[in-house]
Amino acid sequence: MTDTDQDHPRGPHLAPFRGLRFVREHVGSLAAVTSPPYDVVVRPDGQRHLETADPYNVVRLILPDAATPDARHRKAARTLTAWLDQGVLAPDPAPALYVYEQSDGDHLQRGVIGALRLSGPEEGSVLPHEDVMPGPVADRAALMRATGANLEPLLLAYRDGPATADVVARTAATAKPLLATTTEDGVRHRLWALTDPADLTAIDAELAGLQALIADGHHRWATYRRLQADHPPGSGWDYGLVLLVDTARYPLRVRAIHRLLPQLTPAAALEAAGEVFRVRPLVDVDLEGALDALAKASAAAGSDAGADPGAGPARGNAFLLAGDGFHLLDRPDPARLREAVPDDRPAAWRQLDATVLHSLLLDRVWRVPDSPDHIRYIHEADAAVHLARQLGGTAVLMHPVREHIVLDLARQGVMMPRKSTSFGPKPASGLVMRSVDLG
Numbered sequence: 344m345t346d347t348d349q350d351h352p353r354g355p356h357l358a359p360f361r362g363l364r365f366v367r368e369h370v371g372s373l374a375a376v377t378s379p380p381y382d383v384v385v386r387p388d389g390q391r392h393l394e395t396a397d398p399y400n401v402v403r404l405i406l407p408d409a410a411t412p413d414a415r416h417r418k419a420a421r422t423l424t425a426w427l428d429q430g431v432l433a434p435d436p437a438p439a440l441y442v443y444e445q446s447d448g449d450h451l452q453r454g455v456i457g458a459l460r461l462s463g464p465e466e467g468s469v470l471p472h473e474d475v476m477p478g479p480v481a482d483r484a485a486l487m488r489a490t491g492a493n494l495e496p497l498l499l500a501y502r503d504g505p506a507t508a509d510v511v512a513r514t515a516a517t518a519k520p521l522l523a524t525t526t527e528d529g530v531r532h533r534l535w536a537l538t539d540p541a542d543l544t545a546i547d548a549e550l551a552g553l554q555a556l557i558a559d560g561h562h563r564w565a566t567y568r569r570l571q572a573d574h575p576p577g578s579g580w581d582y583g584l585v586l587l588v589d590t591a592r593y594p595l596r597v598r599a600i601h602r603l604l605p606q607l608t609p610a611a612a613l614e615a616a617g618e619v620f621r622v623r624p625l626v627d628v629d630l631e632g633a634l635d636a637l638a639k640a641s642a643a644a645g646s647d648a649g650a651d652p653g654a655g656p657a658r659g660n661a662f663l664l665a666g667d668g669f670h671l672l673d674r675p676d677p678a679r680l681r682e683a684v685p686d687d688r689p690a691a692w693r694q695l696d697a698t699v700l701h702s703l704l705l706d707r708v709w710r711v712p713d714s715p716d717h718i719r720y721i722h723e724a725d726a727a728v729h730l731a732r733q734l735g736g737t738a739v740l741m742h743p744v745r746e747h748i749v750l751d752l753a754r755q756g757v758m759m760p761r762k763s764t765s766f767g768p769k770p771a772s773g774l775v776m777r778s779v780d781l782g
Contacts, residue, residue, distance in 0.1 A: 377771040380770075434781055443456050453592075461583055493584035498595075560585075579779035598764075600763070601720070601741055623673075662740065684702045692757050
C-alpha cells in the first residue's frame with residue numbers, strides 16, 4: 344500500500360535476526376516438523392495428526408497439549424529449551440532477513456521475513472482490518488512470554504516495492520537456499536538468508552515510504568503490542584516476527600473463514616433463520632455445488648448492495664448452512680437488518696456478511712454466546728461441514744470479502760468483525776522462528 348501522504352511517518356522497518364531453525368540431521372524431514380498457523384489447525388484431529396508426523400513437529404510449541412493454560416505454556420517453554428539443548432533447533436550464525444518462497448501449482452508467492460519494529464499505533468505504518476478477541480491475545484502473549492520467542496510469523500501485505508521485489512527475485516534465482524521442502528499439501532517451500540548490507544539497506548529505504556496491511560495474524564499483532572507495552576523500551580520485545588509480501592508482484596488469495604456452532608442444531612438454526620431470511624434447501628448437491636450456489640447468491644446480493652447506503656444491504660447477504668444437508672440463506676428482511684446492524688459505520692462495513700452474521704443471526708436470531716465453546720472459526724469448508732455433522736451442530740459457510748473492501752476500510756481505520764477474511768497462502772510454521780533474546 345503506497346503511502347501518498349508526504350507527512351506520513353517512517354514506514355515498516357525490518358531488522359535482521361538470527362533465525363531459529365530445525366537442524367536437518369535431527370528430524371525426520373523438514374516437511375514433517377512444519378504446521379499450518381496455530382489458528383488454522385483443526386483440533387483435535389489435525390493437531391494429533393501433526394504430533395504424530397514427527398516427535399519434533401512445531402505444533403508441540405504453538406499448540407502445546409496440557410490440562411491448563413499455564414501448564415501448556417510451561418510445557419512449550421520446556422520443549423523449546425530441550426530442543427535447543429539437544430541441537431534439534433539451532434540459531435543461525437549471523438543475523439539475516441530471510442527470503443521465503445511458496446509455490447503451489449501455478450501460484451508463486453515470495454516475500455521477506457524479518458523482525459518488524461513495532462511503531463506506535465498513531466503512526467499508521469501497519470494497518471489492521473479486523474477486531475480481535477481478548478482470550479486468544481492473552482493466550483498467545485502468555486505463550487510468547489513463557490518461551491521468549493516469536494514462534495510463527497504473521498503475514499503483512501504491501502504494494503509497489505520494486506527494489507525489494509528485485510532483491511527477492513535475484514536471491515531466489517541465483518542463491519542456494521537454506522532449505523527446500525514440500526509439505527503434504529503439495530506446497531513447495533524454499534528459504535534463503537539475506538545478509539548483504541547493500542540489499543538490507545535497499546529494503547529498509549524502500550519500506551520506509553510504504554504502509555503494510557495485516558493480511559493474517561491480527562491476534563499475534565495485538566500480542567506483539569501487548570508484550571512491547573509490558574517491557575521497558577530497548578528490549579527484544581520492541582520487534583515481532585513478520586513476513587512481508589508485495590501483492591503487486593505476488594497477489595494473495597482471499598478466502599472466507601467459516602463458523603462452526605457446535606451447540607446449535609441444524610433444525611433449530613433453520614427454524615429461527617426462516618423468520619428473517621429466505622431459506623432454500625439445496626437438493627442433490629455436494630459441497631462444491633453448494634458453495635457454487637452460495638457464490639451466485641452472494642454475487643446477486645453484491646450487485647444490489649449500496650443502492651441506498653442509508654438503508655443497508657438491498658437484496659442482502661447470503662450464507663450456506665450445513666450439518667443436515669445444505670441450505671441457502673439469502674434475502675434477509677430489510678427492517679430486521681436496519682434494526683440489528685449499527686448505523687454508525689460506513690455502508691461497506693454494514694454490508695459485510697460477517698457484520699450481518701454476528702449482528703443479526705448470532706446475536707439476535709440464534710442468541711449464540713460469543714465464546715469459544717459456542718463459536719469456532721474454521722478456515723476450510725470441508726472441515727467445518729465434517730465437524731458440524733460429527734458434533735450435531737451447524738456450520739455457517741461464508742463467501743470471501745473482496746480485497747479492495749478490506750483495504751478501503753483499513754485505511755479509514757474501520758475494523759471488520761473478527762475472522763472476516765483469510766489471506767494466503769499463509770507461511771508455514773516451523774521453518775524459521777525468532778528468539779527475543781537473540782534479536
